[in-house]
Amino acid sequence: MYSTADIARPFIKAVLDILNTMAGISATAGKPYIKENLIALGDVSAIVGVTGDKTGTISVSFSRPCAIALVKSMLGDDIHDILQDTQDAVGEITNMVSGQARAGLRAMGIALQGSTPTVIVGDGHVIRHISSSPVVAIPFSSEDGEFTVEFCFE
Numbered sequence: 001m002y003s004t005a006d007i008a009r010p011f012i013k014a015v016l017d018i019l020n021t022m023a024g025i026s027a028t029a030g031k032p033y034i035k036e037n038l039i040a041l042g043d044v045s046a047i048v049g050v051t052g053d054k055t056g057t058i059s060v061s062f063s064r065p066c067a068i069a070l071v072k073s074m075l076g077d078d079i080h081d082i083l084q085d086t087q088d089a090v091g092e093i094t095n096m097v098s099g100q101a102r103a104g105l106r107a108m109g110i111a112l113q114g115s116t117p118t119v120i121v122g123d124g125h126v127i128r129h130i131s132s133s134p135v136v137a138i139p140f141s142s143e144d145g146e147f148t149v150e151f152c153f154e
Helices: 004-023 064-075 082-107
Strands: 027-029 033-035 044-052 056-062 112-114 118-121 135-142 145-153
Touching: 004 027, 004 064, 004 082, 004 135, 004 145, 044 082, 056 064, 056 082, 064 082, 064 145, 082 112, 082 118
Parallel strands: none
Antiparallel strands: 027 135, 033 135, 044 056, 044 112, 044 118, 056 145, 135 145
């Protein structure tokens, strides 16, 4: 049986690696905690369902400034529609984080398959994790703003 901290490590590594590689964003992870409500901690979120040895969900939620910085870093001056480009970038980053974190979990003996991310936009939107287990949130901060990774498995 793995602790919450053990399961959080592959997510932290995935986020730090991917944001640095894909967008040149350096971030710092905060302490994981149990989230008490469904309200997203950011303005743009993507959620991935997982099945396999466990079932549940993984989400990444970016503050508006961080999401815009992400898009500008990834696309440079090639932004055509900031809302659509932001949704696409957050979905793609979440997909990559999910994939790398699942590879880390697989190395621990937990095999999971992920779905295509669903992106949600708006102030105070809700993220409904498909599990009755506690939702673990990992806060991150960067020069460009905050974001949060959440996971919930049964």
